[in-house]
Amino acid sequence: MSDPGASRRTGTRELAPAAVEAMALTWRAAPGGVAGYGFLTLAEAAAPIATAWLTKTVIDRLTTPGGAVAGLAAGLAAAGLAAAALPGIGRYLRAQTGRLARADAIDRLFAAAERQVGLRRFEDPVFLDRLRLAQEGAGTTGDLVSGVCGTLNGVLSLAGFVASLLILSPAMTALVLLAAVPALIAELLLSRRRATMQWDIERIHRREFFYSRLLTGVQAATEIRLFGIGAFLRARMMAERRRADVAEARMDRRELVTQGGLTTLSAAVAGAGLWWAVTAARRGSLSVGDVAMFVAAVAGVQAALDTLVSSLASVHQRLLTFSHYVAVIRAEPDLPSADRGTAPALCQGIELRDVWFRYSDDHPWVLRGVDLTIPHGRSVALVGLNGAGKSTLIRLLSRMYDPTRGRILWDGVDLRDIPPADLRERISAVFQDHMNYDMSAAENIGLGHLPALEDPARIEEAAVRAGVHQTLSGLPRGYDTLLTRVFFSEADKGDPETGVVLSGGQWQRLALARALVRDGRDLMILDEPSSGLDPEAEHEVHAGIREHRAGRTSLLISHRLSAVRDADLIAVLHDGRIAERGPHEVLLAADGHYARLFRLQAAGYQEAQ
Template sequence: MTTATSPAGRRLAVAASLARRAAPGTLGLHLALTLLAAGLPVAATWLTKLLLDGLVGTATTGHLLTLGTALALTGMAAGAQPHVTQYLRGELDRRIGLLAQDEVFRAVEGFTGLRRFEDPAFLDRLRLAQRSGGSPYANQALDGLLGAARAVVTVVGFLGSLLVLSPPMAAVVLCAGVPALLAQVLLSRRRARMLWDLGPVERREMFYGDLLSTVEAAKEIRLFGTGRFFRERMTGEKRTANAAKRSVDRGEVRTQGLLALLAAAVSGGGLLWAVAAARTGALTPGDVTVFVAAVAGVQGALASLAAEAANAHQALLLLDHHVAVTSAGPDLVRARGEVPPLRSGIELRDVWFRYSPDHPWVLRGVDLRIPHGSALALVGLNGAGKSTLVKLLCRFYDPTRGAILWDGTDLRELDVSRLRERIGAVFQDYMHYDLTAHENIALGDLAALDDEERLRAAAARAGIHDRLARLPYGYRTLLSRMFFMDTEKDDPENGVLLSGGEWQRVALARAFLRDARDLMILDEPSAGLDAEAEHEIHTSLRHARQGRTSLLISHRLGAVREADRIVVLAEGRVAEQGTHAALLAQGGPYARLFGLQAEGYRGASDDTAALTGGGS
């Protein structure tokens, strides 16, 4: 990974490479125009001098007209150039932004595991790299460098003019500009460091802002009256960020104010000298014009050199985040092994796992076999490690010790994309996509995006077809009120919100699109459903599982009793396993849990009997 101490040359090469790949023609034009523009002020000054000296001297009318025309053309070029440059800069911004964003998210897509998404330092880098999509650091850096190059050309041109008129004055003006250059570079370093340090603060601020504006949190925030609490936390974070930025801004004002005073003193002194020299006839009126323009030009160009160099420097430092993300490489060891259809089964062999060395062990030596074609159920108390085991099966993480074998081959030796193509899943924290119903289901298998029949069949099996078909635009209705679809801008019925159970059915329909896969994982697939729907869904799931290898996790033990084998996970180990009947007969943790749940239902049926006048 590249760090903030990478050599500037390497960063520059990255910026140049991005720009060259994104928009070579625009870049070339921008470069040419910038350098041309650099010479314009010097040319205008010398043309003015020659014209003035010609006017007070003996120049012919034709000569004066030529000079006047050249001066007018220079003025026209100087007038048009900023607008063309601005357009070219904008175009470079857009094109480099597109490429930079694509590169960042291509890299993110390449992270096959989940660890990086849980690493706050990496998330900060990602956020800063993401920003480069809007205003690309590469273009800022190149623009800064071009601006600096332009300033150098202008400085050289004017310094040359000053040297002709007064070498000591040229030296004084140059020396007054050098501290400005150094100060700007130091200030930009400080600003880049400040932006990096503020990463976590801004992320928390954003989190509170999101929390206060999402419908998911709105209910609790209103009922618990926590709006003010979160708002104050958000403003607290903003104040912290503001204080850090204010401190850097104040430092800049102090430094730049002092430098501006120095520059004004040098210009004032120079002007007095020029006036005195003109009085003695050492300088012509044209020379005085050149002198005044040169002092102002050199000072302006040096200030702009310092500012542009500082901008370039700051952007190059920030470009490191882009480089860090795009060159982070895979987060899990990549392998190319083919993943043949499952024949024998999946085996967990002494699997130990913890999320990081600072976290406690979640799995502590799990030995488990899921034979091909069998339905295995995993039960256990909250935090027992069931969902973690599912994440290991999908290879979102690798076991810390031990191995998971697919027909005897370690998952680490298989191509992870191929492996995932063989898995269908409903996760406990399934996604609600702010997309149409059609797309929400089709995301389970993009090959079905244009296959209405398959989507409808999956929705029907999940018991959600009728509901979706009745929506204002049927399956094409947006399942969100987050934004408008282009086609429905004036329609008040745009966007529909589904209930929790309905969303769960949509997630199931998404999984049903993949149910021909070798391994079907269902992590709490019916947690949000009513009793009738749960029964109906489990019947459907049983059909889907028939003859397939499946792993079902559920806290409702009634739903898992028909599994071929039930595995009880406790404290990261397999506490017991067997069929429902065998486990009940064994009288262990499963029997105890089942007894507790059955007790609840028995109590409920006693209540029902009492209500209807039956029972005791």
């Protein structure tokens, strides 16, 4: 279970730990509910057996002169009452236990996903499929318990009715039981097939979900309309839907045929039994009560077998799904992480020593022996063409991945020897693909440093420094304004106080404020912090950043070379290596890649004059 992305299918071996985990989880979440439900299961199983015996005895006494039946009738009424009331109480307990177990399971699942310190698992389609099935498994933990209770109910009812039937006819008992064996095997095979089918169509569902999100989300809405690609995307979505439907229909047909055959078999056995009982009664070897008991017992055995077989099949299938949950919560972190030690406060600097990296064995090398030092208290800029590997290098610095070869040293300590959370505590960053959270303006900034959520002055200070304070304070509810409209109904949408939508550049400033609120960190990473800003805003933001970077350790990535010229050191990433390094003037004088790019950009501006 250490590598939840390794295997596409779940084997029977994984079912036992899944069963133990599900039981333990449900017991922890709702011990009272499980105990109550277990008790009700016993009572529910006992009620029909008691009813059958009481009925037989009442009939026998009624057909015998002078037999007292009042007490038996009362018992029969009590058993009937129990049979009527218990299922309702059981349903409530089952639902309540299910809710508690589900909440616990979902919480643990998401905590486990968070334990994946890097990004690799989230780029692995097999893991993503597993994660989705795990969510499904977590959501139905309670059903698993009710399936187990159903199985228990089936076993108990079966035992009671089989014992009753044995007294009347051992041969008929054997026949009824034998008829159940193919049903049991067939149902288990069917549930395994259904679980395999679910796993196989998981990718189809993921693609369908992707298209449906595109078609219903606001992000792609403009392009979809402008390019007129709605029908094209819908056709693709429906093609995926139909592929999934075909697989499901095939499965349903298989179930229909198998279950139809099994039902016919049960009916034939019941008919033969009835014929035997009636002839035996006519011969005088069975009483009228015995015939009633026999009919009830055959029906009871078949109903119990039915419950047992379908509960077992459902438990089996749910366990197959739940085993994905177990695989995810027991998954080792994707990166080996030290759990002891701390990231020392940066005094000397960060050194990349012969760092090689590729995203996987079948991807090309992105970095091919990068040697770079980011000295403490200095500003370093990283430039390079699209796809040169700049953002990749940042992901390695914040340990979203480990270098394939080589080492990254934080004051001489390998990043692998520092707990990732500790390392990240010392870093602040604005990412090129920053997040826009559907939350309030204050929360969008405060997420950069959670204690700041209680400190409005600190949030405001960061907003001022990112140049977004004026925008935010002018919103209908100031910093408490929601920066989204997704939570409001159509009727609310006319009211500006229900949420606003910011522009791309305003969001970018907000992302900068989120990084700045994390003040006092040892390393500030700025990956294209101003790409969506207007020239005035860009100038203003870079002036602010320059001031902020003075005397601090920072790494800035920007294609706008005028923004990086003041860096203490500029490194040019080319062909996976640092091709040039030095201050602006030195690189210009060297007349290499940097000088060529800088002159190209400068010429563009001059032409415009």
